[in-house]
Amino acid sequence: MYEEHFGLTGKPFQLSPDARFFFPSNEHRRALSFLQYGIEQADGFIVITGDVGTGKTTLVQALLNDIDQSSALVSNIVTSQLAEDDLLQLVAMNLGLRVNNNSKALLLKDLERLFIQRSREGRRVLLIVDEAQNLPAKSVEELRMLTNMQFEGRPLLQVFLLGQEEFRGTLLSEGFEQLRQRVIATYHLNPLKEDETRTYILHRLQTVGWNRRPDFEDDAFPAIFEFTDGVPRRINNLCDRLMLFAFLEEITTIDREVVTKVSSEIGTEFWGGATPPQPSSAVEAGMPEEGVNSQQVFNTPGQPLETMARIMFDKANVQQRLAGLERAIDGLGHSVKEELSFIRLMLEDLLHETRHSSHSSMPSASNKSSDKSSDGDADDSNAGAAADVDKKRA
Numbered sequence: 001m002y003e004e005h006f007g008l009t010g011k012p013f014q015l016s017p018d019a020r021f022f023f024p025s026n027e028h029r030r031a032l033s034f035l036q037y038g039i040e041q042a043d044g045f046i047v048i049t050g051d052v053g054t055g056k057t058t059l060v061q062a063l064l065n066d067i068d069q070s071s072a073l074v075s076n077i078v079t080s081q082l083a084e085d086d087l088l089q090l091v092a093m094n095l096g097l098r099v100n101n102n103s104k105a106l107l108l109k110d111l112e113r114l115f116i117q118r119s120r121e122g123r124r125v126l127l128i129v130d131e132a133q134n135l136p137a138k139s140v141e142e143l144r145m146l147t148n149m150q151f152e153g154r155p156l157l158q159v160f161l162l163g164q165e166e167f168r169g170t171l172l173s174e175g176f177e178q179l180r181q182r183v184i185a186t187y188h189l190n191p192l193k194e195d196e197t198r199t200y201i202l203h204r205l206q207t208v209g210w211n212r213r214p215d216f217e218d219d220a221f222p223a224i225f226e227f228t229d230g231v232p233r234r235i236n237n238l239c240d241r242l243m244l245f246a247f248l249e250e251i252t253t254i255d256r257e258v259v260t261k262v263s264s265e266i267g268t269e270f271w272g273g274a275t276p277p278q279p280s281s282a283v284e285a286g287m288p289e290e291g292v293n294s295q296q297v298f299n300t301p302g303q304p305l306e307t308m309a310r311i312m313f314d315k316a317n318v319q320q321r322l323a324g325l326e327r328a329i330d331g332l333g334h335s336v337k338e339e340l341s342f343i344r345l346m347l348e349d350l351l352h353e354t355r356h357s358s359h360s361s362m363p364s365a366s367n368k369s370s371d372k373s374s375d376g377d378a379d380d381s382n383a384g385a386a387a388d389v390d391k392k393r394a
Contacts, residue, residue: 050189053233
């Protein structure tokens with residue numbers, strides 16, 4: 001809509017990945033070097049991880065642009081929530097094989113014949129799997145088995161796995177030792193820095209013939225960075241709206257005021273209807289703070305165990321604390337004896353605190369009977385919860 005009005009040859013901030021707009025930030029340049037090294041090895045797995053919108057797909061597209069297409073056969077898988085047999089069929093179809101509900105054994109044989117034929121032609125086969133964090137464990141293992149195929153001592157298939165940060169946890173989990181041994185290059189993409197955000201925006205504008213219409217004032221770039229945290233896809237989303245706003249309002253400059261206005265209008269689209277969570281110094285220090293939402297803490301990846309435990313002991317009632325404690329234990333693994341011991345000590349402190357509070361409350365004579373009954377119920381409930389913890393610990 002606004003491209004013709006501003007004399008642009010294309011849309012500068014489109015959300016779909018396009019290698020034309022590849023921006024070699026420090027992060028992306030280093031990642032590209034790792035990928036190029038992996039390509040030269042012609043073997044195993046290459047893993048690229050990063051938060052949503054950090055440019056993983058664009059990075060791989062830029063890499064493939066440097067590869068002679070006549071020397072490679074590339075299959076790109078973007079639907080990764082597939083069982084192992086369905087994944088194999090999709091790989092086969094993407095590589096041009098006809099799939100007629102053959103048995104898995106026949107399908108694997110057809111794939112091997114295809115790989116060998118391309119190898120004899122001097123072509124390599126590359127499989128790119130996007131959103132790899134959605135792959136079931138058995139499907140990941142099936143990919144590993146495919147990379148075992150060789151011809152005359154040369155591997156026949158190389159696999160790129162692109163995934164969000166949690167995929168790193170998957171690779172480090174039990175049962176993936178053999179796959180980890182096959183990973184020859186890996187890199188985690190981080191967002192752009194503030195100075196790179198400015199250069200990134202100007203780079204995309206200049207790629208489509210921007211002639212400073214509309215012009216971006218110096219104070220606009222820090223504001224864009226503050227709102228987007230340097231994540232390329234968020235930058236594209238915001239800047240596209242800024243360009244549209246300039247077109248509709250018939251303005252020729254974009255400054256901090258404009259960025260703030262447009263950001264506030266589309267904030268719910270970035271943050272799912274809520275204000276982005278702000279870090280709390282008390283939480284980061286592992287101490288409870290007045291008004292801290294314990295559920296938010298538990299839903300935030302990377303929170304230390306001590307932080308989660310202490311938050312539960314803030315100002316919630318006893319039953320809520322114990323329920324949260326049990327959720328924390330359920331979320332732990334099997335090799336966390338020290339953490340479980342810590343939680344056990346925290347539970348004992350809580351029970352001691354509860355009993356001490358009840359004995360020092362000095363109830364009136366008319367309420368002694370009912371208070372005693374309540375104390376007994378609370379002790380029974382807490383003792384039951386403690387028993388559950390002991391069972392989980394065992």
